[in-house]
Amino acid sequence: METEEPVIMQQLAGRITVYSLTGCLHCLRAKAHLTKMGLPFVEVNVKENPEIHQQIINLTARLTVPQIYFNNIHVGGNNDFMNLSEEELASLIDTVKNNPVPLDAPPIPEPGDVKEKEPRKELKSKRDEYADLILEFKESGIIGNHWSCLRMQQNSFSGKKLVNWLMEQKNVDQDAAVDIAKELSARKYLNPLSVKGFENSDALYRLIEHDFAVSLNTGSTAEYNAxxxxxxxxxxxxxxxxxxxxxxxxxxxxxxxxxxxxxxxxxxxxxxxxxxxxxxxxxxxxxxxxxxxxxxxxxxxxxxxxxxxxxxxxxxxxxxxxxxxxxxxxxxxxxxxxxxxxxxxxxxxxxxxxxxxxxxxxxxxxxxxxxxxxxxxxxxxxxxxxxxxxxxxxxxxxxxLKISAAAFLDGSDGCQIDVSKREVRLSQIFKWYKIDFGGTDERLLNWLFEHLGDSPKKKALEELLKHGDIKIGSLPYDWSTNSKD
Known part of the structure; x- marks a missing residue:
């Protein structure tokens, strides 16, 4: 079985900086490519460093990540990095190999600015006072399959049986048992199958955790309140x-x-x-x-x-x-x-x-x-x-949401503008949901101009809007899954 050769990191006089975000695939690809080439880099998480992120936005006029710098030279995002010619890449590597970090290089956090991450807080509040009651009821044997309207209702029980069980197990009278059952309904522990609210009758009910078997968050009791x-x-x-x-x-x-x-x-x-x-x-x-x-x-x-x-x-x-x-x-x-x-x-x-x-x-x-x-x-x-x-x-x-929209439009998958052809090419999202963006080409283009970040792309669209007669096309939509099978 062949094993990969270990990557030997090069010694750099300067610095490669990658401004990134947790979970960003483009960031991961850029970092993996740098590692494969043996180029060490400093990563700055923009979510954890919002002030630095704003400075990078001001410097690059881009809201997307990653943003990659070789010393003070802005390379751009992952696509820009991958599309560098051999000569351009060699020149950049030579720059950081032989030249120390210049004063006008983009900022990174100072050592004292790096704060220890606080442990994630538990979001459970106090345990619901009726949780034990529901757990007991699940073990009572009352829940079963019952016919209703010529249909078998699985994991169901009648309101009358729940009330009788409460009277017997909790030693309360009928009125108190009905009040408890109504409270269980109000707290969304159970759902009626044919009536509204709770009735002390033969009407059937089902615990919410049993009511939607196909849902991904059912099958166990929600014992705590969010x-x-x-x-x-x-x-x-x-x-x-x-x-x-x-x-x-x-x-x-x-x-x-x-x-x-x-x-x-x-x-x-x-x-x-x-x-x-x-x-x-x-x-x-x-x-x-x-x-x-x-x-x-x-x-x-x-x-x-x-x-x-x-x-x-x-x-x-x-x-x-x-x-x-x-x-x-x-x-x-x-x-x-x-x-x-x-x-x-x-x-x-x-x-x-x-x-x-x-x-x-x-x-x-x-x-x-x-x-x-x-x-x-x-x-x-x-x-x-x-x-x-x-x-x-x-x-x-x-x-x-405005930042996310501007970042998406800034990318090549979201919006491309060709001034010479007087054409705006957009993600197919704009075609599928055109009604959400005004319903007409004119309103769509105005919406785009309003939500594009300050960039050459926005200036190009402004130039096209002055003269009108703009062609709108669609960009390919990549339905490829990111799943490893």
Whole structure:
């Protein structure tokens, strides 16, 4: 069996600096390429160093990562680095080999600025006072299969049997038992199958953890209450990013989802996902909804890849996005429900013949009043042409989404402008969801101009807009999965 030759790092008088972000595939590929060439580098995580990140944005007029410097010479992103000619690369290497770091080189954190990372805080609040009661009820033998409306309802029980069990086991009268059962329903431990609310009758019920067998976060009791929807989703997202970065191939090209499945961190993540079952999402503000559902969507995509495998063709993708789901606040949400039902204000998605939620669907109460076009640059569907994975917070969601949009448009996969041909070529996201960007070519182009960062690309678009008659084309969309099979 052949083994790879160990890489011998070269001695540099200067410095190669890579400004990166955890979980960024392009960053990983650039770092892997430098390592393969035996070139040592200093990595600066822009999320952990926001002030330095802003300085790099000011210097480069780019919001994307990585940004690579050889001493004070800005190379650009990973694509720029990979496309260097042999002569250009040799010249850059010669510069850092023989010349010390100049005074005008980009900043890196000072040794005293590097803070020890605080251990991640547990997001469990106090244990729910009814958790033990539910665990006892699960072992009571009352839950079983019952006929209702000519259909067998698995893992169900009648309201009357629950009340009788509470009276016997807790030594309370009937009125008190009914009150307890109503509280269990209000706390989203159980769902009615044919009536609204709780009735002391033969109407059937099912524990929420049993109610949606296909969902990825059911099968066990949510014993603890999540601290808040926004903080909970951020914790899930951060843990998923950690998993993502720890189980990626050295070249940054593929993710080993199978090894994620065996990771202790994934087990911890699943516990967080279970808490979504009874999470209160009814009172979320617009900003909280955006941050919460974007984070949950991105986490759910990776969870689906881990448990079910990555979809490899059009039919598998359709099935994946219409079936992979979480139970959140007692209701089931697929990826399609989150994207098109919640974040796009209940608009039809690709290949959908109707809106995700009917007028009587309780999930409609959570949907945004209007579609938010910026979500298209925050949702990562697990393929190479999707925007990068990030974590979003409710407090800064609008600014974060604008930055994500500008970063996506700054990249060659998002937007290309050819002034000589008077052509703007865009990601197919703009074709599929054109209605979200105004519905007409004119409104789409104006939206682009408004959301492009200050850059040569924006100046080129401004020049084209002055004269009109602009052709809009589509860029290839790479559906290749990043899964290591």
């Amino acid at each position: 601290v808040s929807a926004s903080k909970h989703s951020e914790a899930m997202r951060d843990l998923t990013l950690k998993l993502f970065s720890e189980h990626i191939t050295p070249d940054g090209k593929l993710v080993d989802y199978k090894s994620m499945l065996r990771s202790p961190a994934f087990e911890e993540y699943c516990k967080l996902a279970t808490l979504l079952q009874r999470l209160d999402i009814g009172s979320l503000t617009r900003k909280q909804k955006l941050a919460f559902f974007i984070n949950v969507y991105n986490a759910l995509v990776i969870h689906g890849n881990i448990k079910q495998g990555a979809p490899k063709n059009t039919w598998q993708r359709y099935k994946f996005f219409n079936s992979v789901s979480y139970v959140i606040g007692g209701e089931i949400f697929t990826l399609q429900d989150i994207e098109n039902g919640i974040l796009r204000g209940n608009r039809k998605g690709i290949a959908q013949i109707s809106r995700p939620f009917s007028k009587s669907d309780p999930r409609l109460q959570v949907a945004l009043e209007e579609a938010e076009p910026l979500i298209h640059f925050a949702l990562n569907c697990g393929v190479l042409s999707c925007p990068p994975i990030k974590t979003y917070s409710a407090e800064e969601i609008d600014q974060q």
